[in-house]
Amino acid sequence: MYSSHIKSVLEEKMWLFQLKYFPFYAEWMLMVLPFIWLITLPYWLPKFIVYLLEGKHLVIKMLILMTISLLTIFLIYMYVILGKPNQEKWKNVIFDQHIKRIAIKIYDATDNMIGGLVNRDVEVNRGIFYVERVPPLYWDVLKFREDKYLEFTNGSTGLVGLLSSPRAFNGIDVIGIPSAILHRRGGGSSLSQQLVKNFYGQDYFRNQTSLNKLNTLLRKYKELDEAKTFYHNLRENDGEEFKRWVAMYSPSLVSAGSVYGIESVAAMVFGKKPKDLSEFEQILLTNMYKYTHYFNGKAHENKCQKIKNGSKIDIKTYFAENPTKVEALIQDIDNWDCTDKPRVPLAFYKSMLAEDTKGQLLIGNPNSRIWDWAGTSMSILRHETEKYKIVYPNHLITEVKITIDTPKNISFKDSVNKAFQNVETKLASRLHVNLDDDAKSEKKQANIWISVVDEKGAIKYIYKRGNTHDKRRIGSISKIFEAIALGNRGDKYDYFYCNEAFQNLHNADGSMGGECQDNSQNNIYSARKVFGASKNLPMMSAFDKYVVKDNKGIHLIKNKIDDEKLQEIYESFNLSRDNNVTLKYELSFGLTNSTPYGLQKSVHKLTHLLYEKQLNYHEAHIMESLKYKIVKESKLINGGEKNSLFLKEIDSKTRKMFDKNTKIYMQTVLKSALDSKFNGTLKGFKSIDGYEPLFMKSGTTDKVVNEKKLTQSKWVAGAIKVKGKRYSLVIMVHSENGIGKKIGHHEIMKPIFKEIVEALNR
Known part of the structure; x- marks a missing residue:
């Protein structure tokens, strides 16, 4: 009695165990067994084939070989597409490379988009612009044509997920690929696979081996293998980030190199931001995804026709139930002027027409035209953005407005x-x-x-x-900063300075100076002449003494300026020492050092201190404002905008000097x-x-x-x-x-x- 009861309980437990764990073991076996099967393939397959074919009719032999081949391909196919995303590669390679590739979109003072500033360690033609919002019709038509079964709700990576949604599993249309091959409609790659291809770029795959067909096979393998990694890391929020990546890596234009992303192409081809594109322009853009647009020669004419024809087919298919809309959109496509020149802001149009073909192609690439239109500004801007990143290391700058009217x-x-x-x-x-x-x-x-x-x-x-x-x-420019010390000591502009001889050095006019004493009539120069003419030597003496002329005669006043005061001036105005000589010597004989931009900052600061009544001080700068995203855990999340980036506070010690x-x-x-x-x-x-x-x-x-x-x-x-x-x-x-x-x-x-x-x- 008890034994039969125990047996029934055990059978029930075993059945529940199988129901609970069979999917896990099935998935595990499906992953491991093909791997073992592939490793041991060279050993057993030849023997197995000989065994099967021995004594068989030719037709039977062919059927057996075909079956084994198809089974082999199927098992490899399953092995590649099943499994979890490679999170380590996503974090350390893919996402890291992605944020490095995002170029800073530059607008000038009058809101002209003048180009993109690509990171130093990224190839210029791989720079892309961040896309704030993907145009809805662009995405809908692209998905309808390229990957109509794509959905972002299937988070499963195993056999259950494959069986429940075979047309949208791990970012792959599992049925669509073999179907496309059988019907000779191309490779049937999903948008996830195409994203993998576009992310790495054609050059990456071309250079793997010297055999083109082998490179194609390796590319297809990589697309299948990494599609799951891209898909699962980008599918949240109805694939918002996935859509953005597809739009950012769309290979749509060739103009002095490849131009990636709808943000760049919309600007170069239509002169617009993606959010401002009309419906027919969005559809044209989806066909530039398929047929890369060119700005030159026969390639331009050929591609333009393909883009127009493809757009008409998409319109007829997508809007099949709305013939009125189909007719209107096709009319727009026919009327579209597929120009062979890039669209530029009106202020640049005449200068672009003056360029030769090569120059116009450079202007058609935002990552190259920035150096033609604003190259002299970019080293300063790069310096300022790099300083910003030190303060905000998790901020990714996507857009900058500069102070210059280009x-x-x-x-x-x-x-x-x-x-x-x-x-x-x-x-x-x-x-x-x-x-x-x-x-x-x-x-x-x-x-x-x-x-x-x-x-x-x-x-x-x-x-x-x-x-x-x-x-x-900086030569006698250093006198500007010496004047701070003299004025702060209490010197008046009607004082005089004695040109005292020093180490056999000469002024620019050839004089060497002489002795300084009361009632000396020689070697005495007014303060204004000292600063106006090429007179360096009087300044050496001026640190320790000055001369007052009045009705009582000429009087030498000794009032020393110490090195501490001069050091404060050097620090406040970011001046550099030349060598081990004294600060007095450096300032007197023009040995003070600065970069041109450093000197510009110092002179601007000095202008503010001498003439501005308001305390608000903005350091000299070229970056007026910026937009940014926040990098957090291998994702980009909403950031913001920053203005008044260079509003600084001048320390009280410096202000007291003035x-x-x-x-x-x-x-x-x-x-x-x-x-x-x-x-x-x-x-x-x-x-x-x-x-x-x-x-x-x-x-x-x-x-x-x-x-x-x-x-x-x-x-x-x-x-x-x-x-x-x-x-x-x-x-x-x-x-x-x-x-x-x-x-x-x-x-x-x-x-x-x-x-x-x-x-x-x-």
Whole structure:
């Protein structure tokens, strides 16, 4: 009695166990057995085939071989498509590569999309733009044509999931692939498989072996193998991220290289953002997914026709129940002008037409045209974005608006080039470098920097050529910063300084100076002449003494400025030491170092401290605002937008330096370079109309080459007012081995300064 009861209980438990665990063991066996079968294949298959074929009729032999082949293919097929996504590869390879490829979409000050800034370690043609929202009709038509059974609800990765949804399993249409092969309709790849192919790119698969057919087989295997990894990591929220990736990696255009993603292609082909595309434009875009669009030659004409024909077929199929809509959309397709030139903002249209075919193709690729339209700005922008990433390491910048009006800056650059050409003509016998952008010149290119910054810190104009990122001696520009120390000590602009001899060094005018004592009539220079003319030596003495002239005679006043104060000035204005000499020596003899952009930041800051009453201070910058996404656990989640990125607080110690006396002193003596009464080095600038000088200083460095003294660099830095607005500026022309022999500021700097003033007055 008891034994029969125990037996029935055991049978019931065994049945429940089988119901519960059979799917698990079935899946496990389905994964492991094919693997064992494949490993041992070389051993048993030949023997098995010989055994089966022995003594059989030819037809029977063929049927057996065909059956074994089909079974082998089927088992390999099942082995590849079953299983879980490779999360380690997704995190460390795929997603990591994806976020690196997302280029920053750049808009200028007037909202022109001027191109994309690709990460340093990514091939230019692999840069893609983030797609905020995939146009609904684009996705619906693409899915209807390429993968109509695709759904995002099947999260199972095993046999149960395959049996319950064979047409949308692990991102693969399991039935569709063999069906497509049998009906000779191509490979039948799902959108997940196509995403794998587009993510890696054709070059990746072409270069695996030297055999094209083998490369194709390897690609198909990789598509099947990795489709599940892409699908399961992107299928949440009704596949929102999956749709975005498909749109971002769609290979839609060739123009000076491949252009990926609907964000770029919509801009290049239609001149629009994806969200603004009309219905027929969205359908055309789905066919550019199928037939890559070209901007040149016979390929362009051929592809255009295929894109139009394919679009008409899709319209008739997708809108089959709405003949009125079909007719209207086909009419739109017929009327579409499949241009062989990229769409550009109106302000750039004339300049694009002036380009040759190669130049137009470069403009048709957003990742290359950025360097044509705004290349001089990009090194600064890259520096600013990299600094931002240090502060916010989990932010992925997707879009940036810069401070520059690009068409105006292009016009400014053209004017500057013409000015340099004129300078070259006039100084041909003395110049050792090439000043304009003539690549045919045998002379070495000069390193040139020109920047203009408004009172809010926004860079308005930029011209840059050659090496401008190295620190260099700034010559007498260092007097600007020495004036801070003198004014803060209490010096007045009507004081005098004694030109005391120092180590047999000469001024630019050849004088060596002499002794400094009470009632000495020699070697005494007014503060304004010291700052206006090429007089370096008086400044060395000025740190320790100054001269007062009154009705009682000439009196030497000793009042030492200590190195601590000078160190504060260096730190506040980001100046660099040249060597181990004293700070007094460096400032006096123009040995202070800075980069051109570093000097621009310092001069802008100084302009604010001297003239701005408001405490709000914006550091000099080119990045006006940005949009970002947050990187979290191998996903991109909603981010936001940031403005006023360079609003900084000037420390109280620096602000205290600029008391009333310091401001009056600096505002007065630093205009002296423009005044002929003080032999000002920039007195020629006075003849230029359209600006009010606030302060200005020149700088020169020399170098002896082959026993000849050459001008190594010329600098101008200062601030002006145009149409009621303040601007700071820096100009540098430099060559390590000299730009020429005895080059004056009026010869090379005046024409460039004139172009700046004219640009600000336009």
